[in-house]
Amino acid sequence: MQEAAHVATNAVHHVGGDVVHAVAAAAHNVHEAVVHQAEASSHSITHMMMHLIIQLAVIIVVAKIGGYLFQRFLKMPSVLGELASGMLIGPYALGGMIDIPNLGILFAESHGFAATPQLYGIATLASIILLFLAGLETDLAAFIRYSVVGSFVGLGGLFAAFVLGDLCAVFWPGNGIDSFMDPAALFLGVISVATSVGITARILAEKQKMASPEGVTILAGAVFDDVFGIVTLAIVMGMAKVSLGGGEVNWGEIGIIAAKAIGFFVVVTALGLIFSRKITAMIKKFKSTEIIVSICFGLALLLAGLAEMAGLAMIIxxxxxxxxxxxTDLAHEIEHHMEGVYNLLVPIFFCVMGMMVDFAAMKPVLIFGSVYSLLAIVSKVVGCGLPAYAMKFNLRGSLRIGLGMLPRGEVALIVAGIGLASGIIDQGIFGVSIMMTVVTTMLAPPLLVKSFEGGSGLRKEMDGGGEDVEVIELAFPSRDITEFLLNRFVRALQAEEFFVHHLHTEQPTYRVLKDDIAFTLVQDGGKLIINVPQANQHVARMILLEELLSLTDLLESTKQMKDLDEMGSDLMSGLFA
Amino acid sequence: MQEAAHVATNAVHHVGGDVVHAVAAAAHNVHEAVVHQAEASSHSITHMMMHLIIQLAVIIVVAKIGGYLFQRFLKMPSVLGELASGMLIGPYALGGMIDIPNLGILFAESHGFAATPQLYGIATLASIILLFLAGLETDLAAFIRYSVVGSFVGLGGLFAAFVLGDLCAVFWPGNGIDSFMDPAALFLGVISVATSVGITARILAEKQKMASPEGVTILAGAVFDDVFGIVTLAIVMGMAKVSLGGGEVNWGEIGIIAAKAIGFFVVVTALGLIFSRKITAMIKKFKSTEIIVSICFGLALLLAGLAEMAGLAMIIxxxxxxxxxxxTDLAHEIEHHMEGVYNLLVPIFFCVMGMMVDFAAMKPVLIFGSVYSLLAIVSKVVGCGLPAYAMKFNLRGSLRIGLGMLPRGEVALIVAGIGLASGIIDQGIFGVSIMMTVVTTMLAPPLLVKSFEGGSGLRKEMDGGGEDVEVIELAFPSRDITEFLLNRFVRALQAEEFFVHHLHTEQPTYRVLKDDIAFTLVQDGGKLIINVPQANQHVARMILLEELLSLTDLLESTKQMKDLDEMGSDLMSGLFA
Known part of the structure; x- marks a missing residue:
């Protein structure tokens, strides 16, 4: 494209000289450009593909190793390692310097964007997989009837983060942003909204505080945070579209846009919930799980595309x-089948996000970034801590909850990526968002661990044993047996209408909730570890016993199967006949 | 690109008129084009992504349903259904006519190619996954010491198919191809080489002929076919590169090119085999299977890119x-973890291949296509049948083997795609290749079923019971238990140095081979079906018994675990305390 344009521009430069000659030259150049282009179009697709495949090879290997190092040695979520790998190998760092013969620059800017459309396409696909699975792992019904404290904590943090993030941009001098409704300001608000509870969950699990009142509240708050974060993004996308179109956004219009965005969310989700059983019943006619999972994912892609066409974002x-x-009962099946795709593609997304960080563009906004990050911390600590303090927690407990809600992660990165790709935020602001994500995620763990020292976080000790957690460990003879049993167990719990939340942590961790019952299941190699608070232990044990009995029955029936016996005697007779 | 070129061409059209005016107009147009382009570059990336995601949604849903319909109702491999879906929704059919507001034409040509780089990138990734898994499922050591008949059958069919495919292009009048060494002719040769044994395996399994002498020979032949097909492709790519560069290829040079290609294959494979255990030992330090699988796949992508840079093809x-x-012992693990990615992405590849079929371009070459398809049939029936006849089979048996080797499939499509993308073959020849693939795959099943009527296919009855097949059915209480046991069983067999070949058929089917022992495992829902010939049954039963006993032990130990008992009594005491 650039070449053809360049040729034409050349022709124009000749205007001052011999005009006829210039036109002839232009004609010649254009002819050459067209021929060149035709050649390029047939040849370069293989070259583009070769380049893409080598880029993917480098990204997958480096991102996976980076993620591993961060997880293993820094005890940080692997997403930070993937991000850091991207910064290292991106076009603004090493990748822009490595020039491979017969290939060219390993990672180069393409039309002012850090990734080629073909690489960004795979990253986009990954971001959709991420949000599809996030939605799949949220249980809306449980969410609706869930803890009141959790909802206030989630909403408080969300509101504070959004307002402070937006205002930070408005009051910062010299950036040209002077209205709360400026699309860039709105994006800075919405980027700082979504809490990523993964690292908090791991620390809670390690310190055996997952079933503590603070732990339960944090995990409940995070669910609200997820759902309302998506709704907020929908509203902001609507407002940004109006602003970008040159329109002034007044409060009346915001009402309409918000109503539309919430309407879209509520109506589509309600339709989905109402028809999902019918649709899945229809899809199930295909019998093969593989086809069913693919078609469900195809529908997710379709709704993603439609959401974007409706002026929202694809991830919504x-x-x-x-x-x-x-x-639906397909949820666990889909999740299970898509795990491989998730593991392979999602790190590509985070690595590509890291590659987009342009250090040169970030330099002038470093101070702004520090203030923005600080406000992102304050907003969650205060925004989540205040409602907690107003309910049943003391200062210590409120601080723990605020710190638990502190880390931002996947969703913040995706939203920042959307802002950059759509041109709403520039590379500087994008870098600032990455900085905020990294800072909050890295600060949360030490602060959280520190805050859990000392006594109870409740205003007055509620019924004595509220914080005593029972740890039940079951050791099985092999890892695959444990995995098998865990999967069966999760499915049985879901069939009994439990809300089972799969946390993407290093070890498979499931959070099980229903009404007042809450416990966690962690698979650690061949061991199954169950954390259950004293108060719930009777119910939890009852359910576990039931499940174990039915498993024992199943194993017994397998062992004593007629066929196995027959086969054994068959074998003997065959051998000695 | 087209726009800028168009603008420039416009400027040139004015040469006959007012020249100065024309240049000014050109200047203006060029300016507009450049501005437009700059705008497009920041905005259009989100639009391109939205378009891509909607295309992927349509492709996944349509391809999966198409594959299902072909498999279920036509008893054809799903790949044909995916291909047909692509033809239906491609830019030269429905997809080129559907114009969606705010989106544009659903599937449009992009720079003379049926897919955009971002869509083709995902298809290319899928083709690499396909060949990586195909390599993973081949056991080279078993291949080296495997049946002599199989190797002659494989090589005979390969040689005949290559020569006849190439000569067909050379002797066909009016296509401008007059040398055996013409790149297009070479590609027509190599496209017809690779047998796709999937549908044959399914028919053999259904008719319980998998363990018959013909069945064993076909499956052995297909392994040789795979390996030598890849080597042939490597040689042809080398020759095509020289020809495209304007060089004349003489026989001496072919020797050098062939030596280089075979050398690359042998040296890299040997290095791989030698170091794979060391490399995997190193990779295994990461402990998490997920990371190990990703890094292995990353290395596959890297070698793919390097192969392309070395003048071969990525799939090699x-x-x-x-x-x-x-x-290595990682093989089964990698295969297992990548199954989800395979199921989701590979149908996209076949659908995109179908989309590339330009019916208008095919019309003038339909008769050529029919002759080419006919020769593709003759070449395998004769090329595989003759060596079989020369060894121990009679005419009936030789025909069965020839027909079993008839269907072409995945690899033929990938090679044709490579030819089209690199500009070596045009859209007409590409269409012809698809036609040949479809014809051979559709004709094989009925002919094969018919040919298996009647008596033995061996020249003289060998040791009586050679064809008698024992069928052992084990019914388990649930599908997941069966899957679990099958996986354990496969791993145990691999640990005992068996060559376990996973066939991508509708039901999970494993072909187990070692020296003279050969049997098949098929999972049909909750049932495990084992096909074993009389001659091998003692050994097979022995191994099965051993495995079943160790499984029984494992289940027993699980059931009687101290922890479970403890947990039970714990529970009781907890409840009644």
Missing amino acids: GAYIMGLALSR | GAYIMGLALSR
């Missing part, structure tokens, strides 16, 4: 589709 | 990497 559609399917 | 590198890892 993907999340809603996941949410709609979360109440 | 991917296949070699699979081959190198096939002897």
Whole structure:
């Protein structure tokens, strides 16, 4: 493209000289350009593909190793390692310097964007997979009837983060942003909204505080945070579209846009929930799980595309589709089948996000970034801590909850990526968002561990044993048996209408909730570890016993199967006949 | 690109008129084009992504349903259904007519190619996954010491198919191809080489002929076919590159090119086999299977890219990497983890291949296509049948083997795609290749079923019971238990140095081979079906019994675990305390 344009521009430069000659030259150049282009179009697709495949090879290997190092040695979520790998190998760092013969620059800017459309396409696909699975793992029904404290904590943090993030941009001098409704300001608000509870969950699990009142509240708050974060993004996308179109956004219009965005969310989710059973019943006619999973994912892609066409973002559609399917019995099956795709593609997304960080563009906004990050911390600590303090927690407990809600992660990165790709935020602001994500995620663990020293976080000790957690460990003879049993167990719990939340942590961790019952299941190699608070232990044990008995029955029936016996005697007779 | 070129061409059209005016107009147009382009570059990336995601949604849903319909109702491999879906929704059919508001034409040509780089990138990734897994499922060591008949059958069919495919192009009048060494002719040769044994395997399994002498020979022949097909492709790519560069290819040079290609294959594969255990030992330090699988796949992508840079094709590198890892204990793990990615992405590849079929371009070459398809049939029936007849089979048996080797499939499509993308073959020849693939795959099943009527296919009855097949059915209480046991069983067999070949058929089917022992495992829902010939049954039963006993032990130990008992009594005491 650049070449053809360049040729034409050349022709124009000749205007001052011999005009006829210039036109002839232009004609010649254009002819050459067209021929060149035709050649390029047939040849370069293989070259582009070769380049893409080598880029993917480098990204997958480096991102996976980076993620591993961060997880293993820094005890940080692997997403930070993937991000850091991207910064290292991106076009603004090493990748822009490595020039391979017969290939060219390993990672070069393409039309002012850090990734080629073909690489960004795979990253986009990964972001949709991420949000689809996030939706799938949220249980909306449980969410609706869930803890009041959790909802206030989630909403408080969300509101504070959004307002402070936006205002930070408005009051910062010299950036040209002077209105709360400026699309860039709105994006800075919405980027700082979504809490990523993964690292908090791991620390809670390690310190055996998952079933503590603070732990339960944090995990409940995070669910609200997820759902309302997506709704907020929908509203902001609507407002940004109006602003970008040159329109002034007044409060009346915001009402309409918000109503539309919430309407889209509620109506589509409701339709999804109502029809999901019918649709899945229809899809199930295909019998093969593989086809069923693919078609469900195809529908998620379709809703993602439609959401974007409706002026929202693709991830909103993907999340809603996941949410709609979360109440069906396919949820666990889809999640299980898509795990491989998730593991392979999602790190590519985070690495590509890291590659987009342009250090040169970040330099002038470093101070702004520090203030923005600080406000992102304050907003969650205060925004989540205040409602907690107003309910049943003391200062210590409120601080723990605020710190638990501190880390930002996947969703913040995706939203920042959307802002950059759509041109709403520039590379500087994008870098600032990455900085905020990294700072909050890295600060949370030490602060959280520190805060859990000392006594109870409740205003007055509630019924004595509220914080005593029972740890039940079951050791099985092999890892695959444990995995098998865990999967069966999760499915049985879901069939009994439990809300089972799969946390993407290093070890498979499931959070099980229903009404007042809450416990966690962690698979650690061949061991199954169950954390259950004293108060719930009777119910939890009852359910576990029931499940174990039915498993024992199943194993017994397998062992004593007629066929196995027959086969054994068959074998003997065959051998000695 | 087209726009800028168009603008420039416009400027040139004015040469006959007012020249100065024309140049000014050109200047103006060029300016507009450049501005437009700059705008497009920041905005259009989100639009491109939205378009891509909607295309992927349509492709996944349509391809999966198409594959299902072909498999279920036509008893054809799903790949044909995916291909047909692509033809239906491609830019030269429905997809080129559907114009969606705010989106544009659903599937449009992009720079003379049926897919955009971002869509083709995902398809290319899928083709690499396909060949990586194909390599992983081939056992080179078993292949080396395997049946002599199989090797002659495989090589005979390969040689005949290559020569006849190439000569067909040379002797066909009016296509401008007059040399055996013409790149297009070479590609027509190599496209017709690779047998796709999937549908044959299914028919053999259904008719319980998998363990028959013909069945064993066909499956052995297909392994040779795979490996030598890849080597042939490597040689042809080398020759085509020289020809395209304007050089005349003489026989001396072919020798050098062939030596280089075979050398690359042998050296890299040997290095892979030698170091694979060391490399995997190193990779295994990461402990998490997920990371290990990703890094192995990253290395496959890297070798794919390097193969392309060395003048070969990417799939060759991917296949070699699979081959190198096939002897390690990671093979089954990688295969298992990548199944989800395979199921989701590979149908996209076949659908995109179908989309590339330009019916208008095919019309003038339909008769040529019919002759080419006919020769593709003759070449395998004669090329595989003759060596079989020369060894121990009679005419009936030789025909069965020839027909079993008839269907072409995945690899033929990938090679044709490579030819089209690199500009070596045009859209007409590409269409012809698809036609040949479809014709051979559709004709094989009825002919094969018919040919298996009647008596033995052996020249003289060998040791009586050679064809008697024992069928052992084990019914388990649930599908997941069966899957679990099958997986354990496969791993145990691999640990005992068996060559376990996973066939991608509708039901999970494993072909187990070692020296003279050969049997098949098929999972049909909750049932495990074992096909074993009389001659092998003692050994097979022995191994099965051993495995079943160790499984029984494992289940027993699980059931009687101290922890479970403790937990039970714990529970009781907890409840009644």
